[in-house]
Amino acid sequence: MIPFDYARPSTAKAAIDAVVRDKSARFIAGGSNLVDLMKRGVMTPEKIIDINALPLRGIARTGKTIRIRALTLNSAVAADPVITERLPLLAQALKAGASPQIRNMATVGGNLMQRTRCPYFYDTALPCNKRAPGSGCSALNGYNRMHAIIGFSESCIAVNPSDMNVALAALDATVIVQGPKGERHIPIADFHRLPGNTPQLDTNLQRDELITAVEIPDAPGFATTSLYTKVRDRASYAFALVSVAAALHIENGSIRDARLAMGGIAHKPWRLRRTEDYIRRQQPSIRLFNNAALADLKEARGHGHNNFKLVLAPNTIAQTLRTLAGLA
Ligand SMILES: Cc1cc2nc3c(=O)[nH]c(=O)nc-3n(C[C@H](O)[C@H](O)[C@H](O)COP(=O)(O)OP(=O)(O)OC[C@H]3O[C@@H](n4cnc5c(N)ncnc54)[C@H](O)[C@@H]3O)c2cc1C
Ligand code: SF4
Structure with a gap:
């Protein structure tokens, strides 16, 4: 050091x-x-x-949104009564991450900014375009079991490792940041980046900008029917192979609205908008969910060790939807 x-x-x-x-x-x-x-x-x-x-801790309901300040601990968010009642998807995703000890240290701002777990990124003896731009990507032809199947580039096939970010993507969160020129609000969909030819940049946050809070719409229709599914090698203390954050609003036997996002498959949390469109205004059924699960993954491609994700990802989407709709 x-x-x-x-x-x-x-x-x-x-x-x-x-x-x-x-x-x-x-x-x-x-x-x-x-x-x-x-x-x-x-x-x-x-x-x-x-x-x-800095005075950046705490959770508050502000009109139609719930605001979580950036230094609030992951454990505090997961246990907060407002979150467990209004946004249980976020609480579930946080509890699926790391260990209780780490969640007691980790903050919301730090979780948003956490870096990939690609082993070559951590190994300074080997090429990695994210750590040393232009040096090459060791994972492309190396051990790539944990890596991306969608949205990757020839420069980098790493994934965003966060569980919380997947729930925030499904819940349409906004990241509030403060910099030398004042405050700006960044929709979560625009916060994390795809690697393209600048894999060294994980997010659109500028180096001199501070995350001060995250704001999430307070959507009671989604509060009760939501589920975070994390598939991993061990039951705890392991990063996701794939994960799904799902919230359904089912009314009179029909899916009135849906919010879906996936982790473990891309450089950013992957919002499943085509799947959402596929199931909206439909009656839940196993067939509907099996077909819908493929809608966002048409361009998915494996790199060898991670080919199993091409099957695991749609299966996990379909299983999550079945469970939520009571068809499991
Ligand atoms: C063994 C282990 C297992 C883990 N397992 C999981 C898991 O299963 N799922 C999961 O989601 N996570 C997991 N994590 C990651 C953990 O969630 C993150 O390390 C944590 O969320 C980072 O938060 P922090 O406050 O400690 O960030 P820090 O380490 O303090 O900072 C991380 C980055 O964020 C930046 N930063 C921090 N706060 C701000 C801010 N307010 N504004 C701008 N930039 C900021 C820092 O500059 C730094 O670049 C694991 C971590 C470990 C060590
Ligand atoms: S996948 Fe990305 S982080 Fe991993 S070695 Fe390649 S460039 Fe580096």
């Missing part, structure tokens, strides 16, 4: 100013991802701006 300076500002403005002044400075929240990356030499900030003294 390289030597670094440390600062703990008490206002958002001071934190942002510190990052503007020093190009190698990085924010740190729970540290559960950044410190690992620093220990391995993958990220080498020369200055750490500890944001834990």
Whole structure:
């Protein structure tokens, strides 16, 4: 680990100013991802701006939305009565992630920004376009069991590892950020990026912008019929092979509305809009769900070790929908 300076500002403005002044400075929240990356030499900030003294904790209902401030712990969000009652999908996704100890350190802002778990990204002895742009992608012809089947490029086939982000994508969250030029609101669909030829960029957040909160529409129709399914190698403490966040609004035997997103298949949480359109205004049935599950995966392609995801992904979508509709 390289030597670094440390600062703990008490206002958002001071934190942002510190990052503007020093190009190698990085924010740190729970540290559960950044410190690992620093220990391995993958990220080498020369200055750490500890944001834990900023007044950025707590959850509030504000009119038609629920606002979660950026330093709220993953464990606190998952246990909060407003979240468990109004947005149980988010609580389920958070509880499926990491371990209780890590969820007690991890923050909402840090979770949004967590970096891929591609093993070559962590191994500084091997080429990786995300860590060292232009060096090559070791996963393309290497061990790629955990990697993307859609939205990838020749530069990078990594996936976004977060469970929370998949639920936020299904729930149409907005990320609120503050920078030197003021505040902006970024829809979650535009927050994370596809790799294209700039795989070093995971998100559209600028280096000098601070995430201050996430806002989610308070949608009671979806509150009770929602499910997060995570398929993984171990029952806990493992990243998703694939995951599905689903919320259905079923009324009078018909699917009035649906929100679906998938994790473990792409560089960003993958919203399943074609599947949503396929099942909207239809009566739930096993056949409907089996057909709908393929709608967003027509362009999916494996890289060898991860070919099993081409079957696992639609099966997991269909199974989640069957369970939600009581057809399992
Ligand atoms: C062993 C292990 C298992 C895990 N398993 C899972 C899992 O199954 N599912 C899952 O979803 N996650 C899992 N995680 C990841 C965990 O959820 C993340 O490490 C955590 O959410 C990161 O939050 P943090 O506050 O600790 O971020 P930090 O490590 O402090 O920061 C991470 C990044 O976010 C940036 N950042 C932090 N806060 C802000 C902000 N407010 N504004 C702008 N930038 C910010 C930092 O600069 C840094 O680049 C696991 C982690 C570990 C170590
Ligand atoms: S998949 Fe992406 S993160 Fe993994 S080695 Fe290739 S470029 Fe690096």
